[in-house]
Amino acid sequence: xxxxxxxLLTFLFVASAMFTGCGKQQTAATNADANKGKTLVYGAESExxxxxxxxxxxxxxxLIFRGLMRFDENNTxxxxxxxxxxxxxDKLTYDFKLKKGVKFHDDKELKAEDVVxxxxxxxxxxxxxxxxxxxxxxxxxxxxxxxxxxxALKKPFPPLLDKLTIGIVPKHCFDGKDINTADFNxxxxxxxxxxxxxxDKGNNITLNKFKDFYGKTGNIDTFVFKFIPDYxxxxxxxxxxxxxxxxxxxxxxxxxDKSDKVKVNKIPTADYRGIMYNFKTKDIFKDVxxxxxxxxxxxxxGIVDGxxxxxxxxxxxPIQLNKYNxxxxxxxEYNLDKANALLDAAGWKxxxxxxxxxxxxxxxxxxxxxxxxxxxxxxxxxxxxxGKKVGFDIKVDARDPKAMKxxxxxxxxxxxxxxxxxxxxxxxxxxxxxxxxxxxxxxGSYIDAKVDESLEKARTTxxxxxxxxxxxxxxxxxxxxxxxSMDVYLTALYGVNKRVSGYNDKRVLGHHGEGFIxxxxxxxxx
Amino acid sequence: MISRFIAKRVFQGMVVxxxxxxxxxxxxNAAPGDPATALYGPLxxxxxxxxxxxxxxxxxxxxxxxERYIKWTANMLKGDLGVxxxxxxxxxxxxxxxxxxxxxxFLNSIILILIFSLILGLKAGxxxxxxxxKFISGLSVIFYSIPSFWLxxxxxxxxxxxxxxxxxxxxxxISGEGGIIDTAKHLIMPVSVMVIAHVGAYARFIQEKVKEExxxxxxxxxxxxxxxxxxxxxxxxxxxxxxxxxxLGITIPGFFGGSVMIETVFSWPGLGMIxxxxxxxxxxxxxxxxxxxxxxxxxxxxxxxxxxxxxxxPSLRKQVT
Numbered sequence: 001x002x003x004x005x006x007x008l009l010t011f012l013f014v015a016s017a018m019f020t021g022c023g024k025q026q027t028a029a030t031n032a033d034a035n036k037g038k039t040l041v042y043g044a045e046s047e048x049x050x051x052x053x054x055x056x057x058x059x060x061x062x063l064i065f066r067g068l069m070r071f072d073e074n075n076t077x078x079x080x081x082x083x084x085x086x087x088x089x090d091k092l093t094y095d096f097k098l099k100k101g102v103k104f105h106d107d108k109e110l111k112a113e114d115v116v117x118x119x120x121x122x123x124x125x126x127x128x129x130x131x132x133x134x135x136x137x138x139x140x141x142x143x144x145x146x147x148x149x150x151x152a153l154k155k156p157f158p159p160l161l162d163k164l165t166i167g168i169v170p171k172h173c174f175d176g177k178d179i180n181t182a183d184f185n186x187x188x189x190x191x192x193x194x195x196x197x198x199x200d201k202g203n204n205i206t207l208n209k210f211k212d213f214y215g216k217t218g219n220i221d222t223f224v225f226k227f228i229p230d231y232x233x234x235x236x237x238x239x240x241x242x243x244x245x246x247x248x249x250x251x252x253x254x255x256x257d258k259s260d261k262v263k264v265n266k267i268p269t270a271d272y273r274g275i276m277y278n279f280k281t282k283d284i285f286k287d288v289x290x291x292x293x294x295x296x297x298x299x300x301x302g303i304v305d306g307x308x309x310x311x312x313x314x315x316x317x318p319i320q321l322n323k324y325n326x327x328x329x330x331x332x333e334y335n336l337d338k339a340n341a342l343l344d345a346a347g348w349k350x351x352x353x354x355x356x357x358x359x360x361x362x363x364x365x366x367x368x369x370x371x372x373x374x375x376x377x378x379x380x381x382x383x384x385x386x387g388k389k390v391g392f393d394i395k396v397d398a399r400d401p402k403a404m405k406x407x408x409x410x411x412x413x414x415x416x417x418x419x420x421x422x423x424x425x426x427x428x429x430x431x432x433x434x435x436x437x438x439x440x441x442x443x444g445s446y447i448d449a450k451v452d453e454s455l456e457k458a459r460t461t462x463x464x465x466x467x468x469x470x471x472x473x474x475x476x477x478x479x480x481x482x483x484x485s486m487d488v489y490l491t492a493l494y495g496v497n498k499r500v501s502g503y504n505d506k507r508v509l510g511h512h513g514e515g516f517i518x519x520x521x522x523x524x525x526x
Numbered sequence: 527m528i529s530r531f532i533a534k535r536v537f538q539g540m541v542v543x544x545x546x547x548x549x550x551x552x553x554x555n556a557a558p559g560d561p562a563t564a565l566y567g568p569l570x571x572x573x574x575x576x577x578x579x580x581x582x583x584x585x586x587x588x589x590x591x592x593e594r595y596i597k598w599t600a601n602m603l604k605g606d607l608g609v610x611x612x613x614x615x616x617x618x619x620x621x622x623x624x625x626x627x628x629x630x631x632f633l634n635s636i637i638l639i640l641i642f643s644l645i646l647g648l649k650a651g652x653x654x655x656x657x658x659x660k661f662i663s664g665l666s667v668i669f670y671s672i673p674s675f676w677l678x679x680x681x682x683x684x685x686x687x688x689x690x691x692x693x694x695x696x697x698x699x700i701s702g703e704g705g706i707i708d709t710a711k712h713l714i715m716p717v718s719v720m721v722i723a724h725v726g727a728y729a730r731f732i733q734e735k736v737k738e739e740x741x742x743x744x745x746x747x748x749x750x751x752x753x754x755x756x757x758x759x760x761x762x763x764x765x766x767x768x769x770x771x772x773x774l775g776i777t778i779p780g781f782f783g784g785s786v787m788i789e790t791v792f793s794w795p796g797l798g799m800i801x802x803x804x805x806x807x808x809x810x811x812x813x814x815x816x817x818x819x820x821x822x823x824x825x826x827x828x829x830x831x832x833x834x835x836x837x838x839x840p841s842l843r844k845q846v847t
Contacts, residue, residue, distance in 0.1 A: 039700075041700065049610075049612040049613045049614070050612075050613055050614050055614070056565075125580060125584075126584060128565065128581055128584050128585070128611075128614075130565060130566060132577065132580075133572070133574060133577060180584070180614050181609055181614045181615060182614070183615075185613075185614050185615070186613075186615060200698075201620070201623045201624075201795060202623070202624070202627070202696075202697075202793075202794075202795020202796075202799065202800070203696045203697065203698065203700075203793075203795055204696070204700055206700070224700050226695070226696070226700065227793060228695050228793050229790055229793060229799075230790060230791050230793070232679055232682075233679075233682060233694055233695055233791065233792075233793065236682055236683065236686060236687045236694060237686075237694055237695065239687055240686055240687055240690060240694070242686075242693065242694065242695075400558065400559065401563065402558060402559025402560070402563040402564060402808065403558030403559055405575075407575070440574065441572055441574070
């Protein structure tokens with residue numbers, strides 16, 4: 001017995017030593033710099049798969065790469081790698097002059113051919129780029145000389161400057177390689193303020209300050225992305241000081257607010273939630289009173305307080321946090337009487353079961369919500385409960401989003417936002433030309449001539465005041481003939497160690513609080 | 527003799543893995559969704575029909591399932607498990623990073639589980655009716671009922687947040703230069719949770735088996751014939767160990783499943799975490815790779831337990847020859 005036990009144990013120990021030994025050798029090649037100087041550790045919610053702006057957005061891209069343009073604290077674009085640019089009168093050609101002497105992390109100079117390569121690769125059919133649809137309007141891009149690039153468009157497209165914030169990748173790193181599987185994606189080289197040092201898979205990504213960076217910098221020498229998928233663990237590590245920065249959940253704020261180590265920043269985002277009506281699959285939505293009634297029947301303040309625990313804002317317009325917002329529109333404040341009156345007037349009569357009907361059609365639809373997003377599911381359930389009070393029969397369908405096409409749903413808990421140019425995520429969503437266009441997101445087949453016209457005009461004008469006017473008209477019409485029932489805007493919650501300073505807690509963030517570390521190179525640590 | 531037995535078992539294992547690969551390939555493909563939707567992830571709202579078709583075409587998932595399976599198998603036999611859709615690099619490279627971490631957690635846990643369950647179980651089993659016996663029975667039920675993710679969070683709260691002794695995530699510190707001590711520090715909590723979650727069941731099993739053997743007729747007969755108590759104990763242990771090892775072999779696959787939770791809470795970069803991610807994101811090549819390698823590990827551990835069993839149970843040896 002003893003013999004067997006000892007044989008067994010020896011075997012297991014040897015095996016353990018063998019396998020884990022290999023592991024150590026692999027990771028022994030680490031960087032000594034990681035311990036020196038000021039280090040900031042960001043507790044990231046998930047691990048990126050690859051770091052290449054051509055292929056996919058990623059946390060670390062903002063620090064490793066820089067683009068022709070860059071967003072400032074007001075979310076407007078300013079030239080970055082571009083020194084200046086001019087736009088032709090027909091708004092179809094953009095001419096960019098590049099800064100001279102901008103260097104990639106491998107010491108090679110960034111030139112026009114790199115810009116051309118980046119944009120052409122995004123448009124390449126064979127490249128699995130997630131952002132290809134955003135560049136659909138680009139007809140051609142050419143290098144005039146080493147420091148000048150011309151971008152030609154198919155149609156006027158003001159958000160082009162937003163899109164050109166995309167990080168420039170060095171062409172010479174991809175010679176003869178398949179971009180989808182290149183080594184570069186795991187060991188990226190950009191022209192941003194931080195250069196890639198190492199990627200310890202499953203644990204962290206380490207970046208070091210790039211000494212030849214052309215812009216302003218603070219005192220952070222090392223920026224670490226540490227992957228912590230569990231939000232409870234993130235909150236705990238903020239308290240222990242293992243990490244300096246993390247996105248939090250509303251339920252954690254009360255506790256962390258009391259901590260003397262951590263400051264919880266509540267930052268507005270342009271990320272809204274609402275109910276998308278599908279006019280193609282469900283006829284009842286063609287009656288505007290049905291949509292208005294549902295908006296009146298939804299207590300948006302209730303969603304903010306009950307579901308978002310107060311960390312959100314009541315929504316009334318898709319560009320509410322944009323500089324072109326028009327607050328002078330119908331806001332559909334919670335009013336069950338108005339909802340009932342509208343439905344009564346439109347001829348929707350309550351049946352014995354409490355569900356309204358008209359011409360033999362019941363006031364019923366199914367509302368799809370992605371089951372991996374708790375907030376969306378709760379909103380769907382809440383709207384269904386509220387709708388019932390005025391005679392709707394809404395069936396909540398919470399399912400894996402991968403098993404569903406938005407176009408096939410009857411109604412959908414939608415999440416969009418326009419943190420940047422007002423055209424972004426408005427034209428593509430509400431313009432009727434986008435119903436069947438390859439790059440359009442008008443999944444509900446919403447059609448409104450006035451909305452079409454004002455969005456088209458706003459897109460092809462560059463005069464600020466005129467654009468503001470067109471977007472005001474657009475919002476007014478959209479409120480009168482709603483494509484969505486607008487519910488709430490989310491607030492992003494970032495816990496930051498008090499030793500960190502220089503970050504911006506006012507800039508409106510994007511989807512899922514994206515963009516908080518946009519100017520991390522300028523931050524300081526005590 | 528024994529080599530023939532091993533050869534037979536290995537062959538059986540290969541057949542099992544072959545069927546496993548067909549089955550998992552079929553299941554993966556029957557599940558709804560496609561890589562394009564997964565690639566877009568949180569941005570799925572902006573995936574248009576054209577984009578979906580383009581990306582799926584690039585990944586080759588527009589081809590029939592059988593064609594893809596044959597291609598996968600052919601490449602697999604050459605040692606090529608394909609390229610992960612999401613990461614864009616070789617599946618074998620990804621597995622090479624993950625396997626050592628999973629084995630480190632697994633082997634350390636299983637060794638401690640074996641030691642503790644044997645000590646506790648034997649002690650309780652040989653003292654039937656004693657306080658120790660009742661204590662172990664109670665303890666094993668308690669340990670077995672504690673949800674491991676809850677225990678994991680509790681450990682983090684106590685040892686990381688309150689006391690600040692141990693790191694709460696990952697398998698090494700950020701600089702990566704801590705060496706063995708650093709790794710050990712990161713191992714303590716996940717291994718403890720694994721051990722506590724499993725030791726109860728194993729200890730209880732051995733405890734019951736020892737009691738069962740002690741009360742059987744051959745023991746009574748041997749004792750009445752004046753057999754030495756030590757020799758008797760040796761025999762009982764030997765006989766109790768056979769079903770225990772069997773049980774171990776059966777439950778080991780469950781270990782790999784159970785470690786997913788532990789790996790997620792402790793952000794342990796093992797196979798569990800990557801396979802969940804691969805499953806969620808329809809990363810077929812990576813998912814097939816993790817299923818395949820887990821299958822190989824399970825089959826291997828079953829072969830090892832079979833051999834162990836063979837070496838302590840002479841009656842089995844007869845079957846082999």
